[in-house]
Amino acid sequence: xxxxxxxxxxxxxxxxxxxxxxxxxxxxxxxxxxxxxxxxxxxxxxxxxxxxxxxxxxxxxxxxxxxxxxxxxxxxxxxxxxxxxxxxxxxxxxxxxxxxxxxxxxxxxxxxxxxxxxxxxxxxxxxxxxxxxxxxxxxxxxxxxxxxxxxxxxxxxxxxxxxxxxxxxxxxxxxxxxxxxxxxxxxxxxxxxxxxxxxxxxxxxxxxxxxxxxxxxxxxxxxxxxxxxxxxxxxxxxxxxxxxxxxxxxxxxxxxxxxxxxxxxxxxxxxxxxxxxxxxxxxxxxxxxxxxxxxxxxx
Numbered sequence: 001x002x003x004x005x006x007x008x009x010x011x012x013x014x015x016x017x018x019x020x021x022x023x024x025x026x027x028x029x030x031x032x033x034x035x036x037x038x039x040x041x042x043x044x045x046x047x048x049x050x051x052x053x054x055x056x057x058x059x060x061x062x063x064x065x066x067x068x069x070x071x072x073x074x075x076x077x078x079x080x081x082x083x084x085x086x087x088x089x090x091x092x093x094x095x096x097x098x099x100x101x102x103x104x105x106x107x108x109x110x111x112x113x114x115x116x117x118x119x120x121x122x123x124x125x126x127x128x129x130x131x132x133x134x135x136x137x138x139x140x141x142x143x144x145x146x147x148x149x150x151x152x153x154x155x156x157x158x159x160x161x162x163x164x165x166x167x168x169x170x171x172x173x174x175x176x177x178x179x180x181x182x183x184x185x186x187x188x189x190x191x192x193x194x195x196x197x198x199x200x201x202x203x204x205x206x207x208x209x210x211x212x213x214x215x216x217x218x219x220x221x222x223x224x225x226x227x228x229x230x231x232x233x234x235x236x237x238x239x240x241x242x243x244x245x246x247x248x249x250x251x252x253x254x255x256x257x258x259x260x261x262x263x264x265x266x267x268x269x270x271x272x273x274x275x276x277x278x279x280x281x282x283x284x285x286x287x288x289x290x291x292x293x294x295x296x297x298x299x
Contacts, residue, residue, distance in 0.1 A: 007158070007165050008172050011210065013139050017175055018273040020131070020143035021182065025272045025290050027129045033291075037187045039149035040067050042194050045112035053079075053105060060112050061098065064119040067150055073122055075115070079105055085168050088118040090125045109196075113157040113168050120145035138170040146171075146179040152191045155180065155200045173199065177207020185211060186271060186291075214270040217252055221283070221296040228298070235280060235299075238263060255280070265299050 218231035
């Protein structure tokens, strides 16, 4: 939790974020991901200063437990002095003890954001889905929270001005915006009206621009002129090399072939980032087997 300190911006964890989205689809399946088409509503996690602190925190925790489809999980929320925003003890359940930073006693509107991350930890624990290393596992947790409809609260808790700052979670604001934008493009949901933080809204707009770029990379037909020209050059080089593999260090796509097989190109699905491999042969439609996105390609 950044509190008055510098906030990191940009996309330093982008590859881990993309890997987390792929892992989520692989673990849940397309059908289960689709059941999270509706995000947590602002009214369901609203917390005013007149609400009882502990009863209000328990109420918000129950809402998030319901959102993550964890009916047998019970969150016991308490407050204490600590460095981090919150922590949860991951046990076999059904009770899980969540501790929130004492700061939230007076910053109650952000309690939902802190709990969204901690309940996501419980959800991933139940799924037995994790990444090696604390850093990558926390990035996975933030990504899952955002992609499944609760993580917009974490971005809305981001506030920054000339003298102070607050940010919850391990993703940068723009990375949160990126994941929320990926979700919005899948479900047709616009979270921008929910933001009370101007900085959070700006990060979402930036993330949407980055997410749109994923849909405009060759060999997708939506690629721009420069991308298509680079792709045509790289394809020609791959063909001229006698169908030997040609590395593409600056591009997301790569060419390969073997034996009598025709030249093929592989590239990441712009929705789930699972790699798709298709023959090189002009215009075609490709369907991602993982997230079922149908892609218009010009290979």
